[in-house]
Each structure stands twice: as structure tokens, then as C-alpha cells.
Amino acid sequence: MASPRVVSAAPRGRPTFKVVSPFAISENLGVIQERVPEGSSEIRHLHNKAEQFFYVLSGMASLEAAGTLHVIQPNEGFYVPAGLAHTISNEHEAGPGFLLISTPPGYGDRENA
Numbered sequence: 001m002a003s004p005r006v007v008s009a010a011p012r013g014r015p016t017f018k019v020v021s022p023f024a025i026s027e028n029l030g031v032i033q034e035r036v037p038e039g040s041s042e043i044r045h046l047h048n049k050a051e052q053f054f055y056v057l058s059g060m061a062s063l064e065a066a067g068t069l070h071v072i073q074p075n076e077g078f079y080v081p082a083g084l085a086h087t088i089s090n091e092h093e094a095g096p097g098f099l100l101i102s103t104p105p106g107y108g109d110r111e112n113a
Contacts, residue, residue, distance in 0.1 A: 030105030035097045036061065041089030046113045050106040052080045054088065054098050061096035063088045072096070085113035 054063060055077040063070045063078050065086040072078050080086050090096060
């Protein structure tokens with residue numbers, strides 16, 4: 001099992017998008033728990049091969065996909081097909097904790113958009 005790692009970093013090297021716990025990472029499937037600290041976001045990007053599903057466990061997440069902002073509440077999810085530019089951020093007091101399910105895993109299949 002892969003060790004937790006920072007997915008992206010903000011200016012000044014402060015982590016903005018942190019893997020809390022990888023549950024399953026194989027050649028075909030990635031399931032990881034992540035969180036976004038208050039006031040942080042990841043870099044807008046896309047995956048050419050990976051499809052992703054974000055499932056919010058706690059807090060609220062703001063997810064922008066193809067120019068539309070979606071607010072995702074606990075026990076809600078959002079599907080991002082391969083090739084769709086997106087970013088997730090914490091614009092709320094209750095920062096999101098969520099599961100990210102990717103097939104295949106998005107590592108190495110990420111380009112800034």
C-alpha cells in the first residue's frame with residue numbers, strides 16, 4: 001500500500017490537498033481518503049484516462065468542473081469523467097473530508113488545465 005502523500009502544494013510550500021489514508025491502490029483502482037484545509041484548493045487539472053468519483057464524508061466541498069461550481073454536502077458525490085477539467089476547494093467553514101475513487105488511478109495521468 002502506498003504511503004500518504006501531498007497531492008499538491010500552495011505557494012510557501014503549505015500543503016493544500018492531503019491524502020489522509022489510501023484504502024486501495026492497484027493498477028485499475030484507486031480509493032483514497034483526502035481532506036482540503038480551510039481556504040485551500042488544488043490546481044485545476046484533468047485526467048486523460050482516469051474517471052473519478054468524489055464522495056464527501058464530512059464538511060462541504062466546492063468542486064468546479066467545466067466552468068460550473070458545485071457544492072457537495074456530506075453523503076453526496078460527484079462524478080468527473082476522463083478529460084473534464086476540474087478542481088476541488090474548501091470555501092466553507094467546515095472543511096471537506098472525502099473519498100476519491102479513480103479508475104484507473106489518476107497518478108501519472110494528470111495535467112494542469
